[in-house]
Amino acid sequence: MIYINGRFLQKPITGTERFAREIVQAMDTLAGLTNLKDAITILAPPGTPAPEGLKNIKFQTCGTRQGHAWEQWDLYRAASDGTLLSLTNSGPVLHPHQTVIIHDVAPYRMPKDFSLSYQAFHRILGRLLAKRSQIATVSKFSSSDLAAVLSLDSERIPVFYNGHEHILRAPSDDMVIEKLGLQDRPYFLFIGSPAPRKNLGMAIKAFRALKRSDIAFVIVGAANPKVFRESLDAQAENILMPGRLTDGEIVALYQHALALVFPSLYEGFGIPPLEAMVHGCPVLAADIPAVREVCGDAALYFSAQDTADCTRCLQSFLDDPDMGETLRQKGATRYAEFSWSKSAEQVLERLFDSKLQGKSISQ
Template structure:
């Protein structure tokens, strides 16, 4: 039953609703929030109107590029008078707006922690945006204990300002699939999900895969789910490595995949490998677990916090260790089955419904403080 919408006004920047990680977050949190507030969305009118839950909501056309100076200059004119403005990324407005208060979600501080991954100018601009978002936001939502610690390390954020809300996974979506995949994937494969930015560490997986015995490579292809073009900081060394070592016959790039096809690609995998060097949360780990796929993941940053005892871990700087552990899984079916059982239980601990309720509590507290001046 739909809840009665309250009178409090909430404005959300929803331009990134079809981005990979942030888009998944918004698609799951916003429908829950929309049932509790007088919600206005900023973004592409046609894009946002395609979602059933946006019907009846006010949408303000706002298509400017994320991180651009122009978005910052126009924020004060675009954001209407409201009780609270929620920016679900660190590109929060640094000029005054008509919102009484501001809430910002900061998933990680990768741009600051991995300074070498971008130009000095981009690092300076990111540092400025993080600093202003932290200073101007009344509260900050982040998605793991690790990310909270990083925020405290790299910014001037105060502990009391930061609220941890774990992401969720739509267990039913990944555990129950009824559609047929519309294009072919290999019969058996090891799966990687993510983009090709350097911190995703795909090159280590490729190095580990390269030294697998030939019979394993012939049997288990490597499927890379995600776009390989269009990123601000792509890892171009990946394509050079694939070409130099004649790996194309073993590797399948899916390119962009529709939302409804993603669960099937997970479920058909024999093993999921996530070699990332830096993650605020690591949602693909939970998606693979919910899909009934054994998970082999890096032990870096937040990943052990999310995977618990339901994943096997490896040092993301050691491709030899990763190669050995891949062989353990493909040669020992019982090992995989054990991790599948553990993974399904672990994934059930993280729900979007719980995350959505926590967001509502945080927004409620901020709006009440704004309205009544509560401490």
């Protein structure tokens, strides 16, 4: 029996939770095409609502605890007779047959992004899991980074990439363009959180250095816009902070933007550039390993540490009337290489240690 750690179902959807939900949905489809129906069960803490749309993967709650206590004890006991798959950075350290997907080593590389207690807990947890479990991750860069930090062999850390299909399912909500007053106004777009590693403050300074009041910078994220704006010194009429938006609104913004600006200092993968390419939005990105791995030659790069270089990149893009179409064409080819279906197939083949009878849902 294969069990899936369902604690992610209780959390808001960020990058890691998106990965977990999409991999499970794709695994469910694949299970229906093979002999794996009812061979996989999601185990979740009490009170967790069942995920919608699953036809072949079973779901049940177990135990009495919540949070890490549930994961370390209740989940361990409930999954003790099978193989466990934990998709979002943590799992029960005592389980002897577990694959844990650790998306990056940000608590080690970017400690300022986390509280001291969070850093300490996840550093200890990561090292314990590295000794007891099969570690996997979401990019070759993260595989090398995990190997360096946790003293592992990178060749023994499988890579299961993020995919693109989720952003195709969201219908474009063009009302957001009118709501933000962008009908006749070109704009650059940022999608992300306020974490320091996302490097938004540098991108704002680079944008302001353009001195283009006719162009807006739209910043989409979950932070309180008022607090965020003040902390980033973003007091300008052409810097818009609408806060968290729906997938449909984000799709519309991708489709109408001049380009996505992705200035991160550190990423394990980086989903926004992939989503942007799906919807024909050119990508201007920080030149860091994980983003290079995802975007290849389908992005225009700048130094994440150099505000002037970011400004030069934005200006270069504006000055070249053909650059946008070139990046769109390259992105349209690039994004198809990253598929939830393909990654789910690879996960199942590893868990069951065999090819899935020639069945495939990869595109």
